[in-house]
Amino acid sequence: MSGRHPAPALPGEQLAIAWQTASLLLDYPDESLLARLGMLRRLSETLTGTVGDPLRACIGRLESGSLSTAQEDYVDTFDTRRRHNLFLTYFAHGDTRRRGVALLRFKQTYLRSGFVLDDTELPDHLCVVLEYAATVDQRLGWNLLLDHRAGLELLRLALRDADSRWFGAVQSVTATLPPLRGDESAAVRRLAAEGPPQEEVGLTPYATPAFDPATRPPGSPQPLPMPSFPGGRR
Structure with missing residues (x-):
């Protein structure tokens, strides 16, 4: 599927x-999700056991x-614990300015497929990445997931250790991906020992010097416009 990454073992x-x-x-549980669970169970029956x-589960x-219990559990699981973060760039970059550039790369990838998000969603949220990979561009979505393989594995291990009800969803995603390579295994061990990087205060998602209009010479091109028109998922 890509020269940089191995091809998937499962059919598209x-x-x-x-x-x-x-x-x-993995999205916030609400009435509409509960109404879909039966359908999702039937769809899951078409997949391999792993x-x-x-x-x-x-x-x-x-x-x-x-x-209400599921909603409280969701907030406690994903909004208060650093190792349970659903934002993929957080594992590699934490709260540093480098994360702004990483987020921009997600936006650029989506734009290559004509996929746009509104301002309510960050592009590295795992639910967004998975929906993009499932419904818009499987090849580019595959690359994004493998580029953040170490973070996904750390999330899987953290949810397993917490006996989280959402562990199975992340476990299923990692089961669709190739086994960890040596450098990825080392990255997981490092993340598990040290956690995501912490560095800078006052980070805004896309506010990095390279993309700040105030730092560019007059008349120089904007590297990538940030779309604000409607799009997004579901």
């Missing part, structure tokens, strides 16, 4: 089902208990 249709299902399961079984845990 199965990748799309797995990634779209995981994207929905990919489909974790999705069904996640669905089963979301089906048990009340919606």
